Each structure stands twice: as C-alpha cells, then as structure tokens.
Amino acid sequence: xxxxxxxxxxxxxxxxxxxxxxxxxxxxxxxxxxxxxxxxxxxxxxxxxxxxxxxxxxxxxxxxxxxxxxxxxxxxxxxxxxxxxxxxxxxxxxxxxxxxxxxxxxxxxxxxxxxxxxxxxxxxxxxxxxxxxxxxxxxxxxxxxxxxxxxxxxxxxxxxxxxxxxxxxxx
Amino acid sequence: xxxxxxxxxxxxxxxxxxxxxxxxxxxxxxxxxxxxxxxxxxxxxxxxxxxxxxxxxxxxxxxxxxxxxxxxxxxxxxxxxxxxxxxxxxxxxxxxxxxxxxxxxxxxxxxxxxxxxxxxxxxxxxxxxxxxxxxxxxxxxxxxxxxxxxxxxxxxxxxxxxxxxxxxxxxxxxxxxxxxxxxxxxxxxxxxxxxxxxxxxxxxxxxxxxxxxxxxxxxxxxxxxxxxxxxxxxxxxxxxxxxxxxxxxxxxxxxxxxxxxxxxxxxxxxxxxxxxxxxxxxxxxxxxxxxxxxxxxxxxxxxxxxxxxxxxxxxxxxxxxxxxxxxxxxxxxxxxxxxxxxxxxxxxxxxxxxxxxxxxxxxxxxxxxxxxxxxxxxxxxxxxxxx
Numbered sequence: 023x024x025x026x027x028x029x030x031x032x033x034x035x036x037x038x039x040x041x042x043x044x045x046x047x048x049x050x051x052x053x054x055x056x057x058x059x060x061x062x063x064x065x066x067x068x069x070x071x072x073x074x075x076x077x078x079x080x081x082x083x084x085x086x087x088x089x090x091x092x093x094x095x096x097x098x099x100x101x102x103x104x105x106x107x108x109x110x111x112x113x114x115x116x117x118x119x120x121x122x123x124x125x126x127x128x129x130x131x132x133x134x135x136x137x138x139x140x141x142x143x144x145x146x147x148x149x150x151x152x153x154x155x156x157x158x159x160x161x162x163x164x165x166x167x168x169x170x171x172x173x174x175x176x177x178x179x180x181x182x183x184x185x186x187x188x189x190x191x192x193x
Numbered sequence: 194x195x196x197x198x199x200x201x202x203x204x205x206x207x208x209x210x211x212x213x214x215x216x217x218x219x220x221x222x223x224x225x226x227x228x229x230x231x232x233x234x235x236x237x238x239x240x241x242x243x244x245x246x247x248x249x250x251x252x253x254x255x256x257x258x259x260x261x262x263x264x265x266x267x268x269x270x271x272x273x274x275x276x277x278x279x280x281x282x283x284x285x286x287x288x289x290x291x292x293x294x295x296x297x298x299x300x301x302x303x304x305x306x307x308x309x310x311x312x313x314x315x316x317x318x319x320x321x322x323x324x325x326x327x328x329x330x331x332x333x334x335x336x337x338x339x340x341x342x343x344x345x346x347x348x349x350x351x352x353x354x355x356x357x358x359x360x361x362x363x364x365x366x367x368x369x370x371x372x373x374x375x376x377x378x379x380x381x382x383x384x385x386x387x388x389x390x391x392x393x394x395x396x397x398x399x400x401x402x403x404x405x406x407x408x409x410x411x412x413x414x415x416x417x418x419x420x421x422x423x424x425x426x427x428x429x430x431x432x433x434x435x436x437x438x439x440x441x442x443x444x445x446x447x448x449x450x451x452x453x454x455x456x457x458x459x460x461x462x463x464x465x466x467x468x469x470x471x472x473x474x475x476x477x478x479x480x481x482x483x484x485x486x487x488x489x490x491x492x493x494x495x496x497x498x499x500x501x502x503x504x505x506x507x508x509x510x511x512x513x514x515x516x517x518x519x520x521x522x523x524x525x526x527x528x529x530x531x532x533x534x535x536x537x538x539x540x541x542x543x544x545x546x547x548x549x550x551x552x553x554x555x556x557x558x559x560x561x562x563x564x565x566x567x568x569x570x571x572x573x574x575x576x577x578x579x580x
Contacts, residue, residue: 128219129219132219132220132222132223133222135223135227136222136223136227139223139224139226139227147227147230148234151227151230151231151233151234152234154231154234155231155232155234155235155236156234158231158235158240158244159235159236159237159240160240161243162243163243163246163247166243166244166247167247167248170218170219170220171217171218171219172218172219172220172247172248172251173218173248174247174248175248175249176246176248176249176252181246184245184246184252185246187355188242188243188245188246189345189347190239190242190321190345190347190351190352191238191239191240191241191242191243191245191246192239192242192243
C-alpha cells in the first residue's frame with residue numbers, strides 16, 4: 023500500500039502492514055489531529071523522544087502517535103529534520119534554510135519550540151531559542167513585554183527596587 | 194499561571210497584532226526549563242539584567258542562567274585620574290586601553306608603547322557603566338571624564354552576584370592592554386590554574402598585503418635564525434613582546450580570583466578583549482585548582498606571580514597567510530613553567546614534529562596557519578626567572 027508523505031512524495035509500501043519498513047526504513051508519525059506523516063527513520067531519529075522509542079522497541083505496527091503536536095507544526099518540524107539529515111555538511115545552505123525557517127510569527131515559533139521540546143530535537147531547540155533570545159537581547163524592558171504580551175506583575179515598589187539592583191543593565 | 198492584573202488592557206488592537214494574534218503571554222505556553230534555555234542563549238549580561246525586570250517569572254529564572262558574557266565598558270585605574278599632573282604618562286585615549294597598559298619598561302627604550310616604569314603597575318578596575326542622564330553618550334564616552342554623579346561604575350563581580358549557577362563565563366575587555374605600533378601583530382593565548390600553565394604568543398613586526406608575485410623575494414633561510422635578528426634589536430623586541438604579554442595575562446588572572454571564588458559552579462572562563470589581542474582561559478580543573486590554592490601575588494603589583502619559565506621561540510622573516518597577507522619578522526613563542534616541563538622529563542622539547550595541540554591550536558585562522566609554519570623552523574630556547 024502506498025501513502026503520501028508530508029512533502030508530497032509517495033512511499034511504496036510493497037504490501038507491508040508494518041510501518042517500520044525495513045527496506046525503505048520509514049516510520050509513520052501521527053499528529054494530534056490524526057494526520058499521517060511518513061519520514062525516514064534517520065530524520066525521525068533527530069527527535070530524541072522518537073529515537074528512544076524506536077530503540078526501546080516501543081513503536082508498534084501503526085507508528086508513533088504524537089498527541090501534543092498538531093499537523094501544521096509537525097509538518098514544519100519534519101521539514102527541518104529532513105533538511106538537516108539530507109546535507110549536513112552544506113553549512114551555507116543550511117544557515118540560509120534555518121534563517122528562513124524561523125522567519126515566522128511568534129505564535130508559530132513558540133509552537134515549534136513546544137514541539138521541539140516535546141520531541142527533544144536539540145538542534146531545532148537551539149535554533150529557535152537563539153532566535154527568541156536575539157529578539158530579546160536588544161530590547162528594553164517595556165519592548166520585551168510588548169513584543170511577547172507579558173504582564174508586568176511587579177508592584178511599583180518591587181520594580182523600583184529591582185531596577186536599582188540591576189542599574190548596571192540600563193544605559 | 195494566573196493572569197492577574199489584565200483588567201483594562203485593550204484587546205485585539207493594532208498593538209496586539211504586533212504581539213501576536215491575541216493578548217496572551219506567549220511564554221505562558223513554555224515551561225520554565227525552556228524559558229531558561231532561551232535565557233542561556235542571550236549571553237549578554239546587561240540584556241539578562243533587563244530581562245530580570247520584565248516579570249516575576251523572568252526575575253526568578255534569570256539567576257539560574259548558566260552561560261553569561263560580560264562586556265566591560267571601561268577600565269579605570271585605582272590611582273587618581275592622570276589628568277592631574279603626575280609623572281606617569283597619560284593613558285592612551287582609545288577605549289580605556291591606557292589604564293591597563295602599565296607594562297614593565299625595559300632599558301631597551303620605547304619599543305612598545307605606552308610604557309611605564311617597572312613596578313608601577315596600576316591596579317585596574319574593570320567596570321560596566323551606566324548613565325543616569327538621558328543625554329546620548331559621546332563617542333569617546335568610555336574615556337571622556339564623566340560629569341560627576343552622572344555615571345556609575347559597576348564591577349563585573351557586582352554584576353555577576355545574582356547568578357548562582359554559572360557554568361560558563363566570558364568577559365570581554367574593551368581593548369587589548371598592549372599598545373603596539375600600527376602594522377605590528379601581537380596576539381597571545383594563556384591558560385592558568387593557580388599560576389600560568391601555558392602561554393603561546395604570535396607576533397610579527399609587520400603585517401601587510403602580500404606583494405604581487407613579480408617582486409623579488411629574499412632567499413629564505415629555513416634552517417637558521419638570521420643573524421640580523423640579533424643585531425638589529427629584533428630579539429630584544431621579541432623578549433619585550435613576550436614579557437609584556439605575560440604581564441598582561443597575569444594581571445588579568447589576578448583580577449579574576451574574586452569572581453572565581455564567588456562562583457563555585459564555574460566550568461569554564463574566558464577573558465578576551467575586543468581587539469582579539471589576548472585570550473586567557475581556564476577550564477574546570479584549573480578553576481578548582483585556583484580555588485584550592487589561591488594565587489601568589491607578584492610583589493606589590495596587582496598581578497599573579499609568574500613561576501620560572503621555559504620558552505621556545507621560532508622565527509621566520511616572511512610568512513604568507515591564507516587570504517594574501519604577508520607577515521614579516523614572524524615569531525612564535527611557546528612558554529611553560531620550568532617545573533612542568535621538567536616533570537614531564539622532556540626537557541625543552543614540548544612535543545613531536547606536529548607541535549603539541551596547545552601550541553598549534555592556540556590561535557584561530559589565519560594565524561593558526563602561521564603558527565604551524567613557524568613551528569617547522571629552528572628554535573631558540575630561553576629561560577626566565579620567576580617575576
């Protein structure tokens with residue numbers, strides 16, 4: 023039986039029911055909303071969570087269910103993993119891919135972070151955390167709150183005290 | 194986490210579009226461990242200080258950060274400002290360099306500038322600067338005398354006080370301590386435990402773009418160090434470079450002891466400068482050694498005592514670097530305490546033909562290539578007493 027992968031190419035299953043297909047080394051992932059994604063084991067192994075499941079033999083005939091990851095985000099994470107296992111040595115290309123990859127709205131970026139955290143994909147976590155860190159680095163306190171919708175829950179006295187303690191941080 | 198205090202916030206206006214589709218705090222969806230991960234990617238300690246003011250949650254997590262970069266704004270001498278008439282030369286005007294450029298003077302004369310008399314080594318104070326006034330800082334802010342009361346200085350130790358879980362600390366000085374003439378190359382890398390463990394220095398009397406191939410080249414003498422090095426003061430100059438670099442390194446090491454004592458969780462420490470002139474590093478073992486056995490001070494100066502040292506010096510009249518740069522009078526010096534060398538029983542021989550990694554890997558490209566090329570040449574051995 024054949025199935026369509028997330029990137030549109032078809033996977034030939036050769037009649038096998040098992041989704042941990044030894045010949046093409048594919049594995050099926052199910053998003054929280056029930057969509058199927060076929061990925062190579064190599065790409066899937068970038069997720070330490072899935073990697074450990076594969077190693078511990080916890081992957082059943084159906085594949086891996088990921089109740090915490092929605093289909094659109096899972097598709098993006100898979101795209102990232104596919105790209106990174108494909109040509110890990112082409113540093114320039116990967117850098118520009120990464121830059122484009124994180125050029126998304128904060129809402130999406132944070133969803134990706136949650137997914138990467140749950141799936142334990144270290145490189146993706148580093149990339150996304152660095153992106154968020156970069157957007158925080160140069161901003162003032164008010165700008166940070168504004169950008170991320172954070173509420174100032176200090177009393178005015180507390181805030182004044184902390185500002186005094188951290189005076190060195192303000193120029 | 195409860196969303197208190199939201200009353201009165203406008204919803205779904207243009208501002209919210211910038212903050213996201215709704216008003217929610219994006220970070221609400223991330224666990225503390227992930228937020229801490231973000232903070233660990235920020236690095237700059239001032240940015241972290243601002244983060245601590247954003248919300249209670251941020252304030253609780255910032256002190257747990259394990260990796261921090263401290264950019265020192267300026268270096269202040271302990272002594273009264275040199276604008277008062279004093280016999281010591283005024284500090285060089287650029288970026289606070291002068292205050293730390295208190296390198297021993299040798300009777301060889303003004304080869305390295307600026308130079309101060311031996312023994313008059315100021316105790317530099319490193320500072321991060323914050324300004325209370327709203328006026329934009331002038332371009333030479335770090336060195337222009339500040340209006341009284343307008344600027345406050347904060348030491349790195351003060352700034353780092355809140356960080357209890359630091360594992361990796363990088364401190365960056367605004368400039369290298371050694372004032373070298375234009376076109377001269379001087380770089381050093383040293384690592385320390387309680388005292389110096391090793392130091393590698395790369396220097397060149399001139400750095401210039403490679404001349405076109407048609408220019409005649411002097412015949413290379415690979416085998417020997419040219420006589421001219423002895424006669425034209427070249428060797429003495431290199432000794433001055435060496436001692437200056439060691440003094441700068443030992444002064445940095447001395448400054449670090451209180452910070453190292455305060456932060457017992459540190460695994461790695463680097464003290465660099467924005468010019469890329471000198472790098473002092475300490476790894477976890479070396480940091481523990483310093484905590485167990487505090488450094489010895491050199492006399493009344495504010496720097497760590499150097500043990501007696503064995504040095505090897507390699508010289509080449511010309512070295513071409515990748516990227517089309519020509520070094521003239523290129524010199525590599527590798528230094529270790531005599532005790533360490535003798536313990537290893539190898540005499541002055543530090544390593545096999547490829548060079549020990551501590552020498553060949555001391556610098557990044559393109560200087561790494563230069564060091565490797567120099568290593569192939571004949572060498573001098575020098576010994577130096579403790580100072």
